[in-house]
Amino acid sequence: MLSFHKCQVSVNGSGLLAESAQISTQSTLQEVRTIGRKGVYTQTVNGGQSISFNINYNIDVRQEPIFQIAKSLRENQELLNFDPVQIVIGGITGMGYLESYALKTAPNQLTKATANFLCFSEISGDLSQKSDSYIVSENNFSGLSNSWTLFISNDLNKAYRPILNFDYQLQSSWKPIYKLGSIYPSEVRNLGGEENAKLLHSDFKTSLPSGQNVLDYENVSKFEPTWLELSYIIDKENKRSISFDLSNSIVISSQASVQLNSVATSETSIARYF
Amino acid sequence: MIYSYKNFKLTLNGKEFLASSAELGETAELTPSRIIGKSNTDRYAPGGVGGSLRVNYLLSGSDPLKDFIYNERTPISGNFGGLIFETGYLRSYSVSIQPNSAASVSADILFFDDIKGVFSPTTARLDSGNVLNSAWANIDSFDYQETLNVYSFNLSANFDVKPSFLIENSINSNLPAYRVSFGPKEISAEIQVDSLIGRLPISGERGGVRVTLNDPYNKNNSEYFEISGLIYQRSFSSTSSDVLKNTISIRNTFDGQRPIINSFSPTSGPVGTKVNINGYGMDAVISVSMGGKPCQFSIYDSSNLIVTIPQDAVSSKITISNGIDSAETSQFSVSYVAPASITFSPKYASQGSYIDIEASDVYNTTHVYFGDETGSFEVISPTLIRATIPTVAKSSRLRIASTITQLTGQSNEELVVSPVITGWGPISGIYNDVINLYGYNFTGITGVTFNGVVGNFTIVNTGYMTVPVPSGYTRGTIQIVNASGLNYNINSFQPIAKLTAVDPASGITGSTLRITGINFDPEILEQISFLPSGYFKVSIGGAITGFWRVSDTLLTGIVPNNAASGPVFVYCRNGADVFPISGNFKVNYGGPEIFYYGAPTMTSGLKNTLTIKGKNFFNITEFKLISNTGLSSGSIINIPSSNYFTDGNGIIVTVTGLSLSGYQTGYYDLLIANNIGGIYSGNAISILKQANKALAKPVIVANSGDQKSGYRVNDGLTTDNYSAVSHGSLSFSGDYANYFDITFKNRILVNQVKYVRPEGFPLNNFGVILICPTGKTASGLSSETNRPTGFLDFYPPIKDISGVRFAVKDSTQDLYLNEIEIY
Secondary structure: OOHHHOEEEEEEEOOOOOEEEEEEOOOOOOEEOOOOOOOOEEEEOOOEEEEEEEEEEOEOOOOOOOHHHHHHHHHHHOOOOOOOOEEEOOOOEEEEEEEEEEEOOOOOOOOOOEEEEOOOOOOEEOOOOOOOOOOOOOOOHHHEEEEHHEEHHHOOOOOOOEEEEEEEEEEEEEEEOOOOOOOOOOOOEEEEEEEEEEEEEOOOOOOOOOOOEEEHHHHOOOOEEEEEEHHHHHOOOOOOOOEEEOOOOOOEEEEEEEOOOOOOOOEEEEEEEE | OOOOHHHHEEOOOOOOOOEEEEEEEEEEEEEEEEOOOOOOOOEEEEEEEEEEEEEEOOOOOOOOOHHHHOOOOOOOOEOOOOEEEEEEEEEEEEEEEEOOOOEEEEEEEEEEOOOOOOOOOOOOOOOOOOOHHHHHEEEEEEOOOOOOOOOEEEEEEEEEEEOOOOHHHHOOOOOOOOOOEOOOOOEEEEEEEEEOOOOOOOOEEEEEEEEEEEEOOOOOOEEEEEEEEEEEEEEEEEOOOOOOEEEEEEEEOOOOOOOEEEEOOOOOEEEEEEEEEEEHHHHHHEEEEEEEOOOEEEEEOOOOOEEEOOOOOEEEEEEOOOOOEEEEEEEEEEOOOOOOOOOOOOOOOOOOOOEEEEOOOOOOOOOOEOEEHHHHOEEEEEOOOEOOOOOOOOOEEEEEEEEOOOEEEEEEEEEEEEEEEEEEEOOOOOOEEEEEEEEEOOOOOOEEEEEEEEEEEEEEEEEEEEEEOOOOOOOEEEEEEEOOOOOEEEEEEOOOOEEEEEEOEEEEEOOEEEEEEEEEOOOOOOOOOOOOOOOOEEEEOOEEEEEEEEEEEEEEEEOOOOOEEEEEEEEOOHHHHOOOOOEEEEEEOOOOOEEEEEEEEOOOOOEEEEEEEOOOOOOEEEEEEEEEEOOEEEEEEOOOOOHEEOOOOOOOEEEEEEEEOOOOOOOOEEEEEOOOOOOOOOOOOOOEOOOOOOOOOOOEEEEEEEEOOOOOOOOOOOOOOOOOOEEEEEEEEEOOOOOOEEEEEHHHEEHHHHHHOOOOOHHHHOEEEEEEEEOOOOOOOOOOOOOOOOEEEEEEOOOOOEEEEEOOOOOOHHHEEEEEEEE
């Protein structure tokens, strides 16, 4: 049996402050029956196998490898090929492509990330202890980020409208190309993706039916959520951060809700495609 | 009662398969008969009865319908849960092969007979097995300019099937169609590939793809689909949610099946073996070859072909072709038979000519050996070879070999070829000298000639024989001939003359000498160029002269004046072989004689060289110069032997490195003496000290400065000793202020200046004379005191000055000079 504290979770060799991680494989099989006979002849392959690596972790803005992958995806669409990244969970290694990357920030809570990778080639290894050479990031708390150090507008100014909650998600679409005679794809192409974010406000504001730019909607000059390291609250100089410029996003929905024993809130969803 | 799919067993031609859906229908063709005024009718004109079976299935092995694509006229029988049709024909067929999926087939079968039988449900269980999935497929692309990666493969075939009915049968009964006719069919495929090329010629472009589906566990359980023909369409498509797809469409150019070989038997055997090739498309084969050589064949049926292994077959693959497509077996191993009963004609032949060799089974001959040598050849027939005898062939049995069959045959008889000489020597000689001949095929030699002169010979072995030079004129070709009349010639035997004695063995130059020897033939001796015909070149102690040829054994002539003791040579006319045998002759020379002495001047203080030509400069005992002029008359300069050399022939004596520093200028006699008959005194010669080696003479042309009276310039000063002399008196004051310059023409090197005071002039009035280059002042280069006559030597000679300045140191004195000579 392998305890959680002995499991290595890393992406491209960089350890993550993972709270949970999953590996799942799914084979697509087709049952074969025939007219005139009872029973199943066989189950045969009907499509490629899907393997996913899912990791939930606290982001460390000083060492956030998946942020760089996500940033490359959204900013380098002119590339013909994206190389797969190495994901290791408990000694099991796969070469995968980032399918989704989400950051969730709630008041007074650490910012948590969820990443999901798709693998189209064989994974290797067995569940095993992390190696002695493996060093998880052991920064002090200041590498973490929480709601105190999340800024939505540019220049680290507070947003015009108070935000109670902020979720960010990036999704990328991958197309494996299979040749006849091959179980595994000969290549994997990126078909684009989308970014969306949800903002929770204490007020409600409708958007234009034709779609409204988030800058107008939020009345800011730039909409670039930026997660700074926690030490920013002590020392505001030269702090590291991760950020996504969502200024071109469009408001796609807004929803107000009132519940018992709670304040009235409204949730606004914005989206941007790449 | 309703039954499920499990209860309808479906077979085609008695075979079960993995049908996922099936639809059986039957239609009676009724044509309504209507009349005007009524909207309906109950009258129908009956046509034929027929139906169709549409079926979709997966493959677990061989496709039950694929063969009918190429044999569409073959009827298909079907049983659908007990409902039977017997004469069905394929109307359409398609197979879809997608990545990581089972290959699925859809087919539509038409039949033109009535369905027979009664539905009878079954409840049988299905045994487990494996289906053919593209994940384990092998892809081959061919006839295309590049290898294709295939992402999907869809093959379809459509057939134009039409029934014909007999009148009396089709109307009143349910008899099947009397005849079924077939229109054109089309087999095509759409293939998704990665070739992003838009090229599509108007005539289409050849291409082909074969997809072989394999059972992942049982490799023998496979099926393949292929298309081979012309690419007639390309399409590129893409959506925002998918990658770019390139699909090529290929239409089969051959309406039959591409030849496919499943097996062949036997896989080995001798030439003439009948080999059965089993597979598909055999009835369309139009050519068969084996290792590139055509084979006779016969078509047994669409699946079998009989091939006859040809006479010249080598172990190789058998290739069959329908003119468009081809297929080949694995290697057929030919069992070979060694060539036998080898005979040849002619039995005697020269190298380079050809012979015909008859033997059995020579088709695969790769080498014909003549001894150890191979010759070029041509196989005329399975029993005849025509071979060229190599130039280095030896008499031997013939061998026929094949590196293909690894078999060899050898003749019983030996082919006799010409003798060959590969080396010989010496290449020159006199009568009876033994010439060695090396080569091969010396067995059976019958004769040897030197320039046609028959000689004797001795055969040491087949590669070595000795031949003494025969008597007579033998210059030219040596020929050896064997018993079969074949011969070999070598050229340029060079007979030589041999000197055996000189008589007398010694004598003085100018005396008569007799040279005796062998082969003093005018064709052998070298004619001397500067004497009339009949005189031949002879060397006596290095002196070349001509001797008269008295006979083949005697030459006579005069010992030339320049002869020296040494070897006597008789020259042969061919240059390089000029000194065959030598004898020695001693020249009894006389006293030295001088004919000529070159550059008869020597320079005092320099290293002199003097060349004297004459004769008898041998054993010199005295070599001296004796002054015969002036005050030094009678003085002797002995030239030591270390300073002279003779040329070995007594003709030239060269004096080198002789320094005469300190000796007076003047005329000397030259005396050379040797140890023969007293001292010979040659003509008196003058060896003078000379100003320099300049070719031009020094000439006093002017004087300048404080010229005093009594001076005159004599411009006829030149003498043979290259001096310039000023005669007369001159005087000038001293104290350097008064001086006397002499200017020389030709900028010669001045070695010496001689001056002579007037006779009777008081010596103490002369003072000190300082001499320096013109333009210089007080400090002269040399000085003289009170002497009546003085020699001022400049060593090294004064260069690059235009003259000499005379001045008197004491200004109270005048200088008087009667004579100045410049050397």
